[in-house]
Amino acid sequence: MWIVTMTKRKAVIWVLLGALAAIGLILLSGALHREEGLPIPQQIETNEQRVAYLESLGWEVAPDPVETLELLLPEDGADTYASYNDLQKQQGFDLTDYLGRRVERFTYRITNYPGAASDVQANLYLCAGNVIAGDLFMAGEDGFQSTLRFPDQEGEGSSSR
Numbered sequence: 001m002w003i004v005t006m007t008k009r010k011a012v013i014w015v016l017l018g019a020l021a022a023i024g025l026i027l028l029s030g031a032l033h034r035e036e037g038l039p040i041p042q043q044i045e046t047n048e049q050r051v052a053y054l055e056s057l058g059w060e061v062a063p064d065p066v067e068t069l070e071l072l073l074p075e076d077g078a079d080t081y082a083s084y085n086d087l088q089k090q091q092g093f094d095l096t097d098y099l100g101r102r103v104e105r106f107t108y109r110i111t112n113y114p115g116a117a118s119d120v121q122a123n124l125y126l127c128a129g130n131v132i133a134g135d136l137f138m139a140g141e142d143g144f145q146s147t148l149r150f151p152d153q154e155g156e157g158s159s160s161r
Helices: 008-033 047-056 082-089
Strands: 067-072 102-109 121-127 130-138 144-146
Touching: 047 102, 047 121, 082 130
Parallel strands: none
Antiparallel strands: 067 102, 102 121, 121 130, 130 144
């Protein structure tokens, strides 16, 4: 039989150590189960840097944007942007922290989307020079919206039709 004597101070220390260990396990578990996000550059200031970012993901794009737009994300947009934000979370982005802020959207024509006509476009959303979201989009009957990931030969990739 073991008899353990412990002061209040030692008991508090053991409780704190146990709590820290539990928090560490929770954080580690979340990190291991999170999908790998896209590489996110620190700052993008120029058109050339935006094009280079898309090219680093495997896309060939027309060098000039089809459209440039400045918009204000609504402060109460959590419900409005929920499904779009789910798409963003699949690639390591999250719009939640940007609701109520001004963002810029740059739209580029993709020229090498596998098996699709030249109607595929890439949207990049930036806030203060940081990429905060992005998607691929094709309108029409066979249209889709997907992550910025380049699809592999197996047809993997996240898309909504």
